[in-house]
Structure formats: C-alpha cells, structure tokens
Amino acid sequence: MFGQRSTELLKELKRAEDGSLPPYNEDGVRQVLEEMNGLFKENQEEVKATTSGEQGYLSGVQLRHACLERNQRCLLAYVYNRMMRLRDYRWELGGVLPEEMKLNLSEQELIWFNKYNKLLARYMRDCGLDLTEHIQPPKSLYIEVRCLTNYGEFVTEDGAIFQLTKSSQHHMLRTQCEHLIRQGILEHVQ
Numbered sequence: 001m002f003g004q005r006s007t008e009l010l011k012e013l014k015r016a017e018d019g020s021l022p023p024y025n026e027d028g029v030r031q032v033l034e035e036m037n038g039l040f041k042e043n044q045e046e047v048k049a050t051t052s053g054e055q056g057y058l059s060g061v062q063l064r065h066a067c068l069e070r071n072q073r074c075l076l077a078y079v080y081n082r083m084m085r086l087r088d089y090r091w092e093l094g095g096v097l098p099e100e101m102k103l104n105l106s107e108q109e110l111i112w113f114n115k116y117n118k119l120l121a122r123y124m125r126d127c128g129l130d131l132t133e134h135i136q137p138p139k140s141l142y143i144e145v146r147c148l149t150n151y152g153e154f155v156t157e158d159g160a161i162f163q164l165t166k167s168s169q170h171h172m173l174r175t176q177c178e179h180l181i182r183q184g185i186l187e188h189v190q
Contacts, residue, residue, distance in 0.1 A: 002039070002067040006032045006074035013081050021085050024106040029075065036071050039064045086113050090120065091132055133178065143174050144189040151185050 009028050016022045043064050046057040086109060089097060095117045102110065124131055151164035156176045164170070169189060170177075180186040 002035070002064075003070050003074070005035065006071045006078075009078045010074055010081075013078065019085070019088075021082060021089075021101065021104050023104040024082070024109065026106065029078070032071050032075055036068055039068050039071075043068075082109060083112060087116060089113075090117055094132065095121065133175070138174050141174060142171055143177070145170055145172055145177050145181065145186040146189050147185065148187055149185055151180075154180070 005028055009025055009032065012022050012025060012028075043061050046061050050057045050061075086105075089101070090113065097105075097113065105113070120131075147164045147166055147168045147170070150166050154162045154164050156162070156173070162170050162172065164180075164185070177186055181188060
C-alpha cells in the first residue's frame with residue numbers, strides 16, 4: 001500500500017505529543033525514500049512508453065505522482081515537527097540537551113540544534129538581551145521570594161544589599177532574583 005510507511009512516521013510523532021521526542025526513525029525514512037525512488041522509476045518508464053506511441057499509461061503515472069507528492073509532504077512534516085520540538089527544547093532547557101535526549105536525534109538534527117543554538121546565542125549577545133530569561137511575560141516587576149538556604153549577602157545591580165538567610169522573605173525585582181530562583185536558592189512566594 002502506497003504511503004503507509006510515511007503515515008506511520010507521522011503517527012509515531014503524534015503518539016509522543018507529551019512534548020518528548022521519539023528516536024529518529026532512520027529505517028522508516030529510508031523505506032519511504034526507497035518507495036519514492038521505485039515510484040519515480042516506474043513513472044519514468046511509463047512516460048517513455050507513452051512518448052513512443054503507447055497509450056493508457058496516463059492514469060497510472062498520475063496516481064504514482066500523487067503518491068510521490070504525499071510521501072514527500074509526510075517526510076517534510078516529520079522532519080519539520082522534529083525540528084520545531086528541538087527549537088522548543090532550546091528555549092525551555094537552554095543550550096545543552098540532556099544525554100538521553102541526544103540519543104533520540106539523528107546526526108543532522110544534532111548539527112541543526114548546535115547551529116540554531118549558536119545563532120540564538122550570537123543574536124542575544126549582539127542585542128545585549130537574554131531572550132530566554134522570561135519565557136512567560138511577568139505579571140509584575142517585583143515579586144515576593146523566600147530564601148531556602150543560607151546564602152549570605154546579595155548585592156543587586158543598583159547597590160541594594162539583601163541578607164539572604166534561610167526562611168527570610170524579601171520583596172525584590174524579578175530580574176534581580178530570577179537566576180537565584182533557578183538555582184534553588186530562592187523560591188517565589190505566590
């Protein structure tokens with residue numbers, strides 16, 4: 001059945017909709033490409049027969065051409081959706097992918113991710129702005145935070161000094177304390 005293998009590739013991605021990325025199915029992609037090559041060769045032979053005077057091949061050529069286009073669209077959708085998930089991982093996880101995630105990627109996907117990571121880092125450096133700092137827009141500039149460990153003195157950019165001791169609460173600018181929240185030193189009090 002034409003196009004069945006390419007549909008299976010997309011179904012694999014659909015089943016992993018929880019945001020995870022299933023292993024790159026190199027065998028499935030190879031099988032789809034082999035099917036496409038076979039369809040193309042059959043079309044070439046029938047087109048040659050048609051040009052030499054034989055009739056009745058046009059409907060078969062059109063059917064195989066439609067199958068070729070469908071397989072191509074499915075392969076492009078498979079590759080595109082995997083790339084978009086990798087792009088989302090870059091924004092969520094940063095420039096370093098977990099090792100178990102790297103095992104699910106093809107060599108070309110790893111190369112693409114590294115190039116995207118470098119381009120994004122260079123752009124942020126040139127702008128002087130960390131675009132990954134606020135994935136969700138902040139509701140307010142100041143937030144209430146609680147210290148989870150004895151950190152000691154914390155000096156902000158404007159020179160204010162906070163004594164961060166365990167269980168102490170402070171009202172701070174979100175931008176000044178966000179990296180401490182990510183490190184687990186502070187927690188946002190809702």
